[in-house]
Amino acid sequence: MxxxxxxxxxxxxxxxxxxxxxxxxxxxxxxxxxxxxxxxxxxxxxxxxxxxxxxxxxxxxxxxxxxxxxxxxxHTLGTSYKLNESVGSILKRDAPKSFLLVGVALLISIVVAIPIGIFQAVRRNKASDQAVTGLSFVLYAMPTFFLGELLILLFSEYFHLLPAEAPQGSTVGQILAQPTGLILPIATLALVNFAGYSRFMRSSAIESLAQDFIRTARAKGLSERVVLFKHMLRNSLIPIVTLIGLTLPAVLTAGLITEFLFNFPGIGSDYITALTSQDYPTALGITLIVAVFTVLGNLLADIAYAALDPRVRY
Structure with a gap:
């Protein structure tokens, strides 16, 4: 290993x-x-x-x-043409806020998608499975910016429950001081990611439930809870771990769009500003961060895959 x-x-x-x-x-x-x-x-x-x-x-x-x-x-990543400061200092100031937004949304989507996917596999082709499948297809088909606009119209403009603009602040602490402003941007990212993860979890769980070791476990008289969460879950998580690693850069780039949509003060806003003002070093530095997360996502997926399935190490 x-x-x-x-x-x-x-x-x-x-x-x-x-x-x-x-x-x-x-x-x-x-x-x-x-x-x-x-x-x-x-x-x-x-x-x-x-x-x-x-x-x-x-x-x-x-x-x-x-x-x-x-x-x-x-470790300066060049100097911003517009702000006349190192790109590294810009990322040091704004990247933690973006990682907070993307990380929380990703965590929520995974925590929700895995049990929902298992529930769908157990209730395969039942009314509840079809209902969740329909919802997942609708969410999966929606572009991030379109879903965000719908949430703003529904919860901000129509019901007046949540602010349409994300919290403003230069630090993570200042962002967390306004938690209601984080709900819509986090929900936008979490719903899109949930749709894909739940579909893959459902397919993986259905495939695992058809294997001989599941039938053997049930023949031994083990409870359904033990069969699902001790024997089936680990094998079903293998493709999900790979998917999470591969979609990590996509989640980050979706976060850039979401930040711009909700006026969130993270690297997404910096990236849009850099592109429109031809601030090449800043745009290149943020692109490099996305590339790092792309490679890091693949690396973590490979390591987790090897931990779950020892045959990969060879």
């Missing part, structure tokens, strides 16, 4: 370095942002000073080496 984990970690580091280089190459193909950053009426001297300050007049290999140095050794 240790050797397998070390190999996967080394592979993940190599993949991240490759992704970092490819993203920087793609960024270098974009138009020079100097005029957009300093303003259309700025003098040529001001534009030239901006270009020199950000090494945009240097050869590509120099720019790449300088960026790798900032990312790997200085």
């Amino acid at each position: 240790v050797g397998y984990t070390i190999r996967r970690i080394i592979q993940s580091i190599i993949v991240l370095l490759g992704v970092l280089v490819i993203m920087f190459i793609l960024q270098s193909l974009l138009p020079n942002p100097a005029r957009a950053i300093v303003g259309v009426h700025a003098s040529p001297a001001v534009v030239h000073a901006f270009i020199v300050q950000n090494y945009l007049n240097k050869p590509f290999y120099f720019q790449l080496w300088h960026y790798l140095y900032e990312v790997i050794w200085q």
